[in-house]
Amino acid sequence: MKFSRRDFLKSIAVAAAMTGSGCSFDAGGGKMQGPTSQQDVEQWVKGVCRYCGTGCGVLSGVSKGKIVAVKGDPDCAVNKGKLCVKGILLPKIMDTEDRLLHPLIRKNGRLVRATWDEALDLVAAKFKEAISQYGPDSVAYYGSGQNYAEEAYLANKLFKGCIGTNNIDGNPRTCMASAVAGYTTTFGKDEPMGTYADIxxxxxxxxxxxxMAEAHPILYSRLVDRKNGNPDVKVIVVDPRRTRTADIADVLLQFVPGTDLALLNSMAYVIIEENLVDRDFVANHTNFMQGEKKISFDEFKSFIADYAPEKAAGICGLPAEQIRAVARLFAAKGRNTMSMWTMGLNQRIRGTWANNLVHNLHLLTGKICKPGNTPFSLTGQPSACGSIREVGALSHLLPAHRVVANAKHREEVARVWGVDPAKMSPKPGYHTIEMFRAAADGRLKALWVVCTNPGQSLPNLELYRQGMEKTFLVVSETYHPTRTSELADVVLPSALWMEKEGIYGNGERRTQHIAKAVEPPGEAKPDVWHLMEVAKRLGFEKFFAYKDTEEIWEEYRKLTVGTKMDLPPYSRLRKEHGLTWPVPDPDGPETYIRYAAPYDPFVKEGINFYGKPDGRAVIFARPQSNAQEMPDSEYPFFFSTGRILEHWHTATMTMNVPEIKRAMPEMYVELNADDAAQIGVKDNDYVHITSRRGQCRLKAKIDGRGQPRPGMAWAPFHDTEISRMINFVTIDAFDDISKQPEYKICAVKIERA
Incomplete structure (x- = not known):
């Protein structure tokens, strides 16, 4: 039976309704089952969805040692029993033809089966050799927002505390780093102050x-419910491409790519000009800054004068009155405003600035730290917050939002780790792009990649694939071959999802426990085990003598106590359906809103942005700044990339689900109808997309699901076929503050294939 993309999209509504009613998906028969016919499930085990950063609670049905069904957890506040279709189909990612069942090592140019001892001994020997000959900074670790928190914590301890290098980074650098930098520069601390309850x-x-409709469908369903339940609710969507999210928009602003800074500044201009500023809030809770210089409100007002809507309109390609109308909606007195964004703001060379300017709007209007009023960065991966930002598994961080450059922070961490603080480097390590550049130019001799696929996902991909072939590459992976494992010298089989126990931290500061439901197949082992075995072979066994994941978590939790990021104990997380930190009392309540009484236990009254020494947030004067690469006569199109509903990241999981693969077997490029006509391209024609870095061949879609504005093309990045891998085209320029690459804008030419 053919299962089309249209069938798949129709099934979303059905799936949401049925899972909300306690139904599950029959992983064997491929059809929805009612609550009383769930394939003789022997037990239901509590977990969290394996995909996006929403953090939907799931219950996995186990029968005869296999996960055979998944349903939404009705007691999880995130999704309240609902799941999107990808979540319902999770059982089908478990036992697949490409599951890696045994360790592999490269011999005579081929990856062949090896024993665990043979593979681990080789990894340890190569890392020892590199460290001995070239120093600790010749080795590196690249992790993932899909790792469990315990895995990322051990990697941090091994590399930063024992080996003595800060060369540990992860794929959230490519998706969330500008959000991190935006929060920390504006408020002094990372992560949102609100939660999903603000919706x-x-x-x-x-x-x-x-x-949101495609990248965060369950959150989008909550937004739709809110709008349908209250006719006064207004939705503003700002995007150069019309997306499915815009289907419920009251206003859609399709601005010229890369001009979002001018637009946000212009909204601030209107808020000031029309006296929509909350002057008491601004006076009591903010400072104004331009670069490193403190300025006055009047000086900020003078700066913003260059962005009057009549001036910004010419930059952004929008009517001036539309800019004014949106600013008035945002700032309307007596109404609550919630901002939400993700990669469209973050994946820019001025992504940090763009984040700052969204925060500016909330600070100017006082629409912050109150129910329904929050600037909220949506997260892309299931534990990008919990396993990277909070654990500190980036090249400049340490656990609980500490930084490697701070001697006091290093000493605090070293005390818990039991290592010599003198061994810990104060110099930030290689961030993602620099790490893979170091592999390409020979500075990096050994690299360990865990639970991610940079051989497909990095921008300017050809350069970095060559670099991965040059260095000694270890890959811990569930599936093989991937576009990274095919380049490896050693591939270690990893347990997947509920084949192991651990912790995820989602985008609203919710810490959630995932129970082990089944045993991993073949010789696959949890990544925690991989790390501990390599640490032992490197001579650090005494620092990794843990008996279980709870012991690892409780050691990590010590580092959060007293930091205002206090995490709850493992024993409580096993019982609860997620808790939003800080939770300073192990038996006490979770925190709804940070920085504000009566919600935040660290604030006695009013609002206190305690990440800043004076308790004041910063309103930044940030000018409009173009993308690194703008269209010209040779490469006349803006080009951007993103996600679609059916697939996730590099599709190592979703392409293993037959229903999803049949619905969307290959990626495509969206063109504006006028542009397509000018270059003689019709719907479903193949085209070549060429940049200064590489080329990709994709089928053209015109007036489809997404509709880019004239002069812009857009493609998903999920395809695994070399000729359709769009990251051969994208640019590796990065934000100088966050170090996040500018996936969202480069210049291309498009020709009929």
């Missing part, structure tokens, strides 16, 4: 650079 309290939604 049900908001009257105005400002969605910029996010396609």
């Amino acid at each position: 049900e309290q908001a009257d105005v939604f400002f969605i910029i650079g996010a396609n």
Whole structure:
């Protein structure tokens, strides 16, 4: 039976309704089952969805040692029993033809089966050799927002505390780093102050650079419910491409790519000009800054004068009155405003600035730290917050939002780790792009990649694939071959999802426990085990003598106590359906809103942005700045990339689900109808997309699901076929603050194939 993309999209509504009613998906028969016919499930085990950063709670049905069904957890506050189709189909990612069942090592140019001892001994020997000959900075670790927190914590301890290098980074650098930098520069601490509960309290939604309908469908369903339940709710969508999210928009702003800074500044201009500023809030809770210089409100007002809507309109390609109308909606007195964004703002060379300017709007209007009023960065991976940002598994961080450059922070961490603080380097290590550049130019001799696929996902991909072939590459992976494992010298088989126990931290600061439901197949082992075995062979066994994941978590939790990021104990997380930190009392309540009484236990009254020494947030004067690469006569199109509903990341999981693969077997490029006509391209014609870095061949879609503005093309990045891998085209320029690459904009030419 053919299962089309249209069938797949129709099934979303059915799936949401049925899982909300306690139904599950029959992993064997491929059809929805009612609550009383769930394939003789022997037990239901509590977990969290393996895909996006929403953090939907799931219950996995186990029968005869296999996960045979999944349903939404009705007791999880995130999804309240609902799941999207990818979540319902999770059982089908478990036992696949490409599951890696045994260790592999490269011999005579081929990857062949090896024993665990043979593979681990080789890894340890190569890392020892590199460290001995070239120093600790010749080795590196590249992790993932899909790792469990315990895995990332051990990697941090091994590399930063024992080996003595800060060359540990992860794929959240490519998706969330500018959000991190935006929060920390504005508020002094990372992560949102609000939670998803603000959706049900908001009257105005400002969605910029996010396609929630496809990338965060359960959150989008909550937004739709909120709008349908209250006719006064307004939705503003700001995106150069019309997406499915815009289907519920009251206003759609399709601005010229790369001009979002001018647009956000212009909204601030209107808020000031029309006296929509909350002057008491601004006076009591903010400072104004231009670069490193403190300025006055009047000086900020003078700066913003260059962005009057009549001037910004010419930059952004929008009517001036539309800019004014949106600013008024955002700032309307007596109404609650929630902003949401993701990669569209973050994946820019000025992504940090763009984040700052969204925060500016909330600070100027005082629409912050109150129910329904929050600037909220949506997260792309299931534990990008919990296993990277909070654990500190980036090249400049340490656990609980500490930084490697701070001697006091290093000493605090070393005390818990039991290592010599003198061994810990104060110099930030290689961030993602620099790490893979170091592999390409020979500075990096050995690299360990865990639970991610940079051989497909990095920008300017050809250069970095060559670099991975040059260095000694170890890959811990569930599936093989991937576009990274095919380049490896050693491939270690990893347990997947609920084949192991651990912790995820989602985008709203919710810490969630995932129970082990089944045994991993073949010789696959949890990544925690991989790390501990290599640590032992490197001579650090005494630092890794843990008996279980709870012991690892409790050691990590010590580092969060007293930091205002206090995490709950493992024993409680096993019982609960997620808790939003800080939770300073191990038996006490979770925190709804940070920085504000009565919600935040660290604030006695009013609002206190305690990440800043004076308790004040910063309103930044940030000018409009173009993308690194702008269209010209040779490469006349803006080009951008993103996600679609059916697939996730590099599709190592979703392409293993027959229903999804049949619905969307290959990626495509969306063109504006006028542009397509000019270059003589019809719907479903193949085209070559060429940049200064590489080329990709994709089928053209015109007036399809997404509709880019004239002069812009857009493609998903999920395809695994070399000729259709779009990251051969994208640019590796990065934000100088966050070090996040500019996937969202480069210049291309498009020709009929």
